[in-house]
Amino acid sequence: MAGLRVLLLILAFLFSVIGFSYSKEPIKIGAILSVTGPASFIGEQEKNTLLLLAEEVNKAGGINGRPLEVIIEDSKSGESQAVLSAKKLIERDKVVAILGPSTTGESMAVIPIISQAKIPLISLAAGTGITEPVNERYWVFKTAQYDRSAVEAIYRYMQKKGIQKVGILTITNSFGDQGRKALLELAPKFGIQVVADERYKPEDSDMTVQLLKAHKAGAQAIINWSVGPTQVIVVKNWQALKLNIPLFQSHGWGSKKNIQLAGSAAEGVIAPLGRIVVWDKLPEKHPQKKILEGFVRAYEAKYKTEPGTFAGHAYDAFMMVVEAMKKVGPDSAKIRDYIEHKIKNWPGISGVFNISPKDHCGLDASSFEMVVVKKGDWEIIQ
């Protein structure tokens, strides 16, 4: 009898779980974003962007007459939850494509699932491993520039300035790890020597030691690779130590909030950033200018804050999928093919995309501008 009670209880529970599933007309695409948790400052912008864009699309009559529904799942910045979210989107909601996840680790975690389900995934994260080796990533694309490209942009700049010895600081999460690998791997190509390879944890509160070690090792410049508050702490420590060597940040630096938080310390920090942060300083005829302007204005109108580079990743991913669906209809395989073959010279927020069967990202170092912080604002280094 105890069992019977328990049975009723469990059944009731299960039914309530199932009760929330539904099936309707609209075309569904899914998104897995770090809406909460440590990476939520990324997921937040991305979520805002998707909501904004979906609204616009539907206002304009949807996709070939059918409304579009974007189902956003919160991965809580964790991989198990991202996996569950992916399963839910695929198995319950039967989405035709998935945008996200927001971070490299989560993206890596869901790849096996979407590959098996044969659903295209357009990741919003940076790690090179997400789309490479490309023959094993048939279904995976991404709209954030490769770490590699960001590293190339930095190294190329350094080459120009004659910097040969660098110290690198990376955060011990997936993003930092992939960045570190790229930094170490590409250095010799540019004749650069990594003299210090230091790490810290996402929750660390002082990086003086790492900076100082790099400096003592003879670094002529520091490259910090992280996202979140730690990149600001590094900046502050760097200023306090008065090392007199330049500090470079990754492409995760592109949020005004970082400058605000760092205050005067941010002056002179250099980073390869997508053009969204400097759109107003671009020449009129730049191919991205119009798109950037339109998006930034709309975003600011709706959310009263500036979008950062992360918002751009979501914008590009969404637009690619929408364009594909408009052309080939809501069919997963066709969407994938469309993106792989037809996104050529395609101006987006993060750059001008050239996706091919060999390159599922389609952005290179030229999608970055080297940007320096001057008087609390971004400035392009010519």
Added chain:
Amino acid sequence: MKKLLFNSYSGSLFFCLLLLFAGFLFKDPYLNTVLVMAGLNALSALGLSLLMGLAGQISLGHNGFYGLGAYFSAILTLKYNIPVPLSIIISASLSALFSIFLALPALRLKGHYLAVATLAFGEIIYLLLNEWGPGGPSGFGDIPKLNFGSYTLESPLAYLIFIWLLFWVFFLFSQNLTTSTYGRTLKALHSSEIALKTLGVNLLSLKIKIFMLSAFYTALSGGIYAHFVTFLSPANFSIFYSILILMMVMIGGMHSLWGALLGALFITLLPEVLRPFKEYDVLLYGLVLTFGLLFFREGLVGTIKGWFQKWLIS
């Protein structure tokens, strides 16, 4: 019938079958996935329940065992081509050996101090996986699915059946242990270690064994997890996993093995139920947990038992 259900052996079998039945009935692969996760969590929680409810030793380091079990098994299959079931067992045993690092401090530490020592252990494993694990913090994938010879478990349903039957078997084992004198001796550990010493009980062996057993359960669950999701990265194996299963054990009811089962189902399904509330789910989740713990002081098991008694009387 009543007798049969009361008997924990058939009762638990019935319960597991019920979950399998739910899996067949709804044919919702997503729900099955969630239930597989619940099964894995239940197995981990069962291990922790033996350690905490029975032997009164707290552990915040079980994430370490979960991680070791998963990583070892994945590496064994990928690098050494060991058949998956075998590698799961080997890795669980191997991970269990690591529990000596917990059992030794547990000989001298109690309460909060033991909690921190175990937490440190779990955290060290987590950090080492980050530093030395294949793929570092980014993790690695392409881990083979669970297979028996030529038969490979593909669908969530297959995993559902596998994990819950496995859980049932381990539930029975645990049941055996708690009702035996060995189990009673473990319970005595709770109240007086000094008295046990003077009765000639070898505390070292007692503690090492129960820590190993508990670790084995959790590592086993971790191993299966690896071959279920086929991608691993250290982030899954942080301290929060330990807190999660601790929560399951407590909210289910620490003093009964059923607690691990009910707690795992409750905590695993809770986010699914809260899904329609979108971002508010964090708030609700906290609210449900807080008040769950407040009102089900004896755990879900105790509460259900209470209802049941009333039902019998009325």
Added chain:
Amino acid sequence: MAYLLEATNIFKSFGGLEVLKGVNLSLEEGKIYALIGPNGAGKTTLLNILNGLEKPDSGKIFFHGKEITSLSPENRAKMGIARTFQLLEIFTELSLLENVMVALFAKKPWGMLKSLFLGEFGNPREGEIKSQALTYLEEVGLGSKAKELAKNLPAGEQKLLEIARALALEPRLLLLDEPAAGLNHRETRFLGEVLKRLNEKHGLTILLIEHDMELVMNISFRITVLNFGEVLAEGPPAEIQRDPEVIKAYLGEEL
């Protein structure tokens, strides 16, 4: 002369405080001994040392002619030294029966894996242990309460439970720390009879710490009086009772 237990020149201090200052103690097999003395004299400490819970700073302990000074309490229990506690150490969450069963388990263990796979049903020892445990409970008069949780017993009966549990070890030497505290006269007499019977029937050697002089004088063969960590007097009850030093330090004058 072969003693069952011999402790020579035991020293022990806590922090700077010397609690035992060269105590000697020898127990012949099959006799009942008592250890008395003012509060804080070091009686419990001495017992802890005999039983291995504390290590002496110096001095040696022999059991059956074998030195056991550095042996762990577990091993001493296995050799046949059992004890009870002044401040109770019972297994509060277990029933009386289970309390005693645990002691029996320790004597003849049945491994974890066997318990795991076979459980209660496949385990022939389980029934055997249960009936044995019951006899020990009956020995101290708690047979009728076997199923009750130990924590729900009144204080006096918890003392008896400890004795039953100690007996389950089938010890050769039983160390009792104030077993009669909390018992009234009648119960104390009953306890005295139990102890005497155990002594006569099984030849059990007993060392008893007690402040109840009636019990002590009644059943002990010889008494050792400890005062400030030193032996003040040693001898048969009648002698001790008349010793003016003992009266001054411990027994006191009639009210």
Added chain:
Amino acid sequence: MELFLQFFLSGLTVGAIYALIGLGFNIIYNTTSILNLAQGEFVVLGGLGMWFFLEKLGLTYPVAFILTLGIAGLTSLLMERLTIRPLLEKADPLLLILVTIAFSILLKGFLMFAFGKDPYGFAPLTEGAPILLGSAIIQKQVLWIFLFIILTILFLVVFFNKTLLGRAMKACAFDALSAKLMGIKTSRMVMLSFILSGIFAGLAGILITPITFMEYDRGPMLTIKGFTSAILGGLGSNWGVMAGGFLLGILESMIAGYIHSGLKDAIALLLLLLMLLFRPAGLFQSAKTAGLRKL
């Protein structure tokens, strides 16, 4: 040598943060034997609250300071009322600890809605360049933290060891029933300890945010570090906890500096584990004294 000095000062900086949080645990632990694992969330509340009053509402420093402490104290009181009081006398201590974890999740959710997900910061108490010691630097804010740590410790030591009220609060943790038999209103003592600890956590939040910034889900990490330092030094002993915090900070810094920055936490924790084997009640507390406590 120059490096060593800087490593040491960095260690002090981090250690000061750990110590400040670790001390917060002591207040509630001293009166209830509970570890309040929502401590980190209260620190976050302090940091974010201060930011809100200071930057968002533009209040002056003292006003914002007092308001923040007030809110932290009140929230803590609310927590005590809602979750601890109904359980305190009946429940397993473990359950109480879990309840604090559950409440921390709730509070975290609340913080997310109230403040959003971005990290925030505000100016330190005194602006200006860091202080130079030889060629090594230390931030001014850290000196402020030192000052507050010393003040708090003095307060705690005097309060808990010299006043009757403080001792009565401790008595509640050792044996609540006997405390009642002395005529001590235990529920009031527990309430008081929660308010105190809330205020104290709020203070910690205000002090460390200028250095580390603060976002809504920083809580668990702060809790774990504070907890670890408290155990390292010896839970319940204020000096011990403070020393534990600094020791942990310096240890991490030295390991990062001289051995391996990626493994600094792993090595520090390994040392902690080894230390616990030999000093099971923390470095600065004897096992005997700790053994007299319940938990």
Added chain:
Amino acid sequence: MLYLKGVSAYYGNLHILKKISLHVGEGEIVALLGANGAGKSTLLKTLMGILFPKGGEILFQNQKIEFLSTEERVRLGLSLVPEGKGLFKPLSVEENLLLGTYTWYNFKKKKEFERKLEEIYALFPILKTKRKAPAGTLSGGQQQILAIARAFMSNPKLLLLDEPSMGIAPNLVLEIFQYIQNLRENYNLSILLVEQNARLALKIADRVYVMETGKIIYEGEAKNALENPEIQRAYLGREVDREAPL
């Protein structure tokens, strides 16, 4: 001073106290005897509000107290030395004694506290030598002494003692009982004494109650009880008594 009328108490479903009625007069010493498990400690717990009675009423100085909390009863002047002693083990001996005065201590009364402390130290020199030692490191008997001393510090009007002689050396037991008598004489303190050493208890008590399985089965003058053959047999152990040293 204290009146109990038909008080019943339960542990869960177990009926332990069955309609107990008794009273303690001003300045009176009342002994409560009874076998193991009779419910004596339970009765004291009920008096202190550790356990709440189901039915019956408790009057203390003509005030109904059965619904008051433990703390409030202490403030009214009740004080209990419980069976388990209930010391604050990590606190020093002196701090334990200080906490005994919680209800009346303040700065102004510091002198009085010190006087009282000296008095207690004079009675129990052992406590003085151990004043800085944590209470938990005392020997069993010393802890018992401390518990009693702490109760003496609290200036109660009615003192409830649960087996004060337990674990205490014979000579010291005599001194403690002597002191209890002094307290009564000097401060007009009332005492309810649960004791296994019946002979001694009856010597200093005015009246006696005997409990058995939750009921009062005998009530009378202590002197008469000494003569009562039933009580002699059950609680005094007459036969052995003659040889006993006491």
